[in-house]
Amino acid sequence: MSKMVEIRWHGRGGQGAKTAALLLADAAFSTGKYVQGFPEYGPERMGAPITAYNRISGERFTIHSNIYEPDYVVVIDETLLSAVDVTKGLKESGAIIINSEKAPDQLRDKLKGYKGRVGVVDARKISEETLGRYFPNTPMLGAVVKVSEIMSEEEFIVDMESSFKHKFADKPHVIDGNMKAIKRSMQEVQIV
């Protein structure tokens, strides 16, 4: 993959959009890619809409700006569909991946005529069943890797396991739950 893939994350403060973007950068880095993962800082408060970004490429790149024409958009909070223009600039060759219990076709009318693929994963259900709490970012991470195919599923799973072992060195009990969340979301994501 030499072509650059650009991803925009939409979440609400506290849902881990920035962390997800950094974890994705980590995983892509481990597979030998050039990466960027960065948040866009606005007024920092719990619940406010926030944006984070990834660039992933097989070749070195120098650009430092926000992303206006992403290949993929990830929406961690379904309520943002009516609050933020999430499909703005989104390439039709790409996809939008939404955290929702609804089916992709039920969400399409909220996407301002977006004609590309729509992916849905119920990150709340997965998170609550695997982690016992609502941390939607880990399942969304699994879903975006599955849909975007920016790296092989096997590589990604191995990388995430090592990332979590590092990140949660003092909380080993959460590693299993996070890994289960990722694997389940990769199986359960529906894409139309």
Add this chain to the structure above:
Amino acid sequence: MAIRDRLSGNEAVAHALKQIGPDVMAAFPITPSTEIPQYFSAYASNGEVDTEFVAVESEHSALSACVGVAASGGRAVTATSSCGLALMWEMLYVASSMRLPIVLAVVNRALTGPININNDHSDSMGARDSGWIQLYAENNQEVYDNTIMAYRIGEHPDVKLPVMACQDGFITSHGIENIELLESDKVTSFIGTFNPDVRLLNPKHPVSMGPYSNASYYMEWKCQQAYAMKQAKQVILDISKEYANISGREYGLFEEYKMEDAERAIVIIGSSAGTAKATVDSLREKGEKVGLIKIRVFRPFPMDELAKALGHVKAVAVMDKAESFSACGGPLFAETRSACYGIPNAPKMINYVYGLGGRDVHVGCIAHVYSDLEKIIKTGDIGETYRHLSVRE
């Protein structure tokens, strides 16, 4: 072998400092400070460095503590951002006039008001006349490299000046990027030991440092500072060459990107230079003769070198990420235009103030600047020299 890693700009500086191991880091531990003291204080409390971490009550005190450390012959470091740098102002001049090679990791952010936490160069550009060497970085790699070189430059006997190693707030400070790190033993031997010829804690040679100086000596003192800043230019080039030997990355006073046959050029500082390089690449694919110069060293200002590099260009846009309210352009513009004054066939030159308070600068913004330069060349009319980029009408 270089160590391949991915770090944020803040992590990159903290890692460089861990490898350098200064004697003391004095820093204000909360907003508007950066993650740099936070990461570094963890290294200090985990015993990964011998550095004493002093959590002071203000940035004024942070730099004051560094002045005390450096005057005593120790290596001192602090880190700050935005209004934290503003609160250091008085002590910036004390540090440079006492000729103390303190290193200050600056994460460039806007100064309030309106209240804003995002990137621009208002903070360090305001401090440009405080007698500190200023190095700017495009990306995380460069801020890591500049931090390691900063001690060698500042401590050089021909220089003896404090150094700011600056990077763009959030854009690089909080962005994860690929980076190549040096092995710690290489950094240790590159850095060497700090052996100042004069220091306070030397009972065999008692000295007074930072005393009152009235009109009969003040000016001689200032001339010596100014002379040291002149000397710094060659020292920076020498140290950068030495650093290239251990890193494979060579830096000059500025970087010329596709300038050989360029008819239009921009002069720019910091992370947006990377975006501008991507713009140059895409315009070059269409056959347009465009290039750019990225300033790495703003103090001392590379005046003669810059004039030479711009001599063959027809039109230049100088990009300032700080507003100086001079009513006629930003600080980089003033210096660059002054550099080109009097050279034969000097390029036509305009100034763009851009990216204030985190206003995003994308490829389209930079392409707009190159297209303005094309108009100037075609019509011969410079028009308004002092402009603002991407502003609502």
